[in-house]
Amino acid sequence: MINAIDKPAIFITPDYVIHAVNQAYLETYNTQVILGQSKCHQISHHSNEPCDKHGEECPLQQCQSTARAANAVHIHSTAHGKSYCDILMKPIKDNSGKVLGYLEVLDAIDYASTESKKGTMVGQSAPFKQMLNRINRASQSSIAVLLQGETGAGKELVAKAVHQASSRNDKPFVVIECTGLSENLFESELFGYEKGAFTGATTSKKGLIEIAHGGTVFFDEIGDVPMNMQVKLLRLLETQCYRAVGGLKQKRSDFRLVSASHKNLLDLVEKGEFRRDLYYRIAGFPIYLPSLRERLDDIPGLVNHFIKYSEYKHKRFSANALNLLSHYAYPGNIRELKNIIEQSALIANEDIIHSSDLPESVQPNHTSTDNKNTLKTATELMSLDDVEYAYLSQVCQQFQGSPAELAIKLNISVRTLYRKLQRYELKLTAL
Numbered sequence: 189m190i191n192a193i194d195k196p197a198i199f200i201t202p203d204y205v206i207h208a209v210n211q212a213y214l215e216t217y218n219t220q221v222i223l224g225q226s227k228c229h230q231i232s233h234h235s236n237e238p239c240d241k242h243g244e245e246c247p248l249q250q251c252q253s254t255a256r257a258a259n260a261v262h263i264h265s266t267a268h269g270k271s272y273c274d275i276l277m278k279p280i281k282d283n284s285g286k287v288l289g290y291l292e293v294l295d296a297i298d299y300a301s302t303e304s305k306k307g308t309m310v311g312q313s314a315p316f317k318q319m320l321n322r323i324n325r326a327s328q329s330s331i332a333v334l335l336q337g338e339t340g341a342g343k344e345l346v347a348k349a350v351h352q353a354s355s356r357n358d359k360p361f362v363v364i365e366c367t368g369l370s371e372n373l374f375e376s377e378l379f380g381y382e383k384g385a386f387t388g389a390t391t392s393k394k395g396l397i398e399i400a401h402g403g404t405v406f407f408d409e410i411g412d413v414p415m416n417m418q419v420k421l422l423r424l425l426e427t428q429c430y431r432a433v434g435g436l437k438q439k440r441s442d443f444r445l446v447s448a449s450h451k452n453l454l455d456l457v458e459k460g461e462f463r464r465d466l467y468y469r470i471a472g473f474p475i476y477l478p479s480l481r482e483r484l485d486d487i488p489g490l491v492n493h494f495i496k497y498s499e500y501k502h503k504r505f506s507a508n509a510l511n512l513l514s515h516y517a518y519p520g521n522i523r524e525l526k527n528i529i530e531q532s533a534l535i536a537n538e539d540i541i542h543s544s545d546l547p548e549s550v551q552p553n554h555t556s557t558d559n560k561n562t563l564k565t566a567t568e569l570m571s572l573d574d575v576e577y578a579y580l581s582q583v584c585q586q587f588q589g590s591p592a593e594l595a596i597k598l599n600i601s602v603r604t605l606y607r608k609l610q611r612y613e614l615k616l617t618a619l
């Protein structure tokens with residue numbers, strides 16, 4: 189029976205001893221399994237102690253305490269090195285309801301890795317593992333996923349992972365950037381248009397929703413969809429039906445919905461800026477993305493990953509530089525870390541990148557320009573929004589480069605820059 193399971197699987201007793209194993213399991217781990225003797229943690233972790241002794245949750249213990257199925261994301265030592273896997277543990281009972289043992293089925297997670305691997309999300313901290321667990325749960329169904337996290341925390345990467353791990357992964361993954369979409373653009377981009385629908389529509393054009401048929405649509409910064417378009421979006425999400433601009437025929441597209449926002453959407457709902465019904469439609473399964481500050485343990489692995497896939501792959505950070513990088517707050521999250529690594533590698537004259545090569549913002553005695561004018565009284569406190577507005581309006585008047593160059597200087601994405609400019613109704617004077 190165990191060989192009928194197409195994923196690696198074992199049957200174990202409460203003392204962790206393996207009593208049955210399938211071929212897929214034997215091929216995944218290159219350690220010999222002796223039935224009735226080998227323990228699961230000896231094979232998957234090369235350890236004589238159960239996983240909970242090494243900071244991981246033990247699904248067997250969860251199963252025992254709840255008498256129900258349990259799951260956990262673990263890092264296993266496989267024949268191909270360390271890799272992430274999602275464990276499902278189920279109690280197996282006899283006719284009288286007595287537990288005979290536990291069936292453990294393993295699902296490889298190939299969109300994430302503990303060590304640097306091209307095209308994967310890198311991390312091994314507890315908040316990162318919790319996030320992987322949610323991503324894997326979400327990808328097994330078609331539930332609408334809402335990603336909430338700060339700018340640069342990896343929302344687009346997670347959206348792609350949800351798609352990659354789902355049964356729709358051979359179909360398109362389509363990104364719809366909601367910031368700055370006017371009503372006309374919103375309709376023509378999403379729904380497409382027929383020839384002659386408006387001046388300039390010399391041919392008909394497919395909309396992104398049609399292109400996404402069978403796959404996943406990622407609505408990035410969904411909190412920026414203006415109120416009057418939220419009704420149309422809700423109708424589309426509820427019925428999966430729409431009409432192209434200038435078209436009469438009703439079209440249908442079967443897509444899975446993933447949305448993201450760096451804003452707290454429930455706050456927007458309370459302020460009347462986001463429809464409550466739309467919120468509940470998109471927030472079927474929320475996934476919180478931890479900021480880099482909450483997962484400082486991941487910094488050394490990420491540093492190694494970014495340097496390995498940069499043009500400075502032969503360079504290394506000194507211990508002091510790594511230490512500084514591990515103690516910085518990263519308001520721009522992983523994108524900021526990536527920029528800092530590339531900048532410092534470029535500046536370093538030797539193969540070792542020293543702490544003096546790191547940008548000023550990371551240096552221990554750095555105080556931001558705002559902090560240098562120490563406040564005298566609490567009445568002088570400004571809201572962070574006001575400070576951001578004041579700074580950006582000054583930058584917009586003085587900066588002479590392109591938006592892309594400015595985004596690099598500010599350590600944010602071009603998209604985030606546009607979002608902020610739109611929010612404060614600012615324009616770059618040099619454009």
Ligand SMILES: Nc1ncnc2c1ncn2[C@@H]1O[C@H](COP(=O)(O)OP(=O)(O)OP(=O)(O)O)[C@@H](O)[C@H]1O
Nearest residue numbers: 308309310339340341342343344345522523601604
């Ligand atoms: N766990 C990770 N491992 C490796 N690279 C990562 C990880 N998470 C994010 N990145 C990288 O960090 C950068 C920012 O990620 P991404 O664009 O997904 O963030 P975001 O939250 O969508 O940002 P924004 O809110 O500005 O749109 C990208 O270059 C991405 O490849």
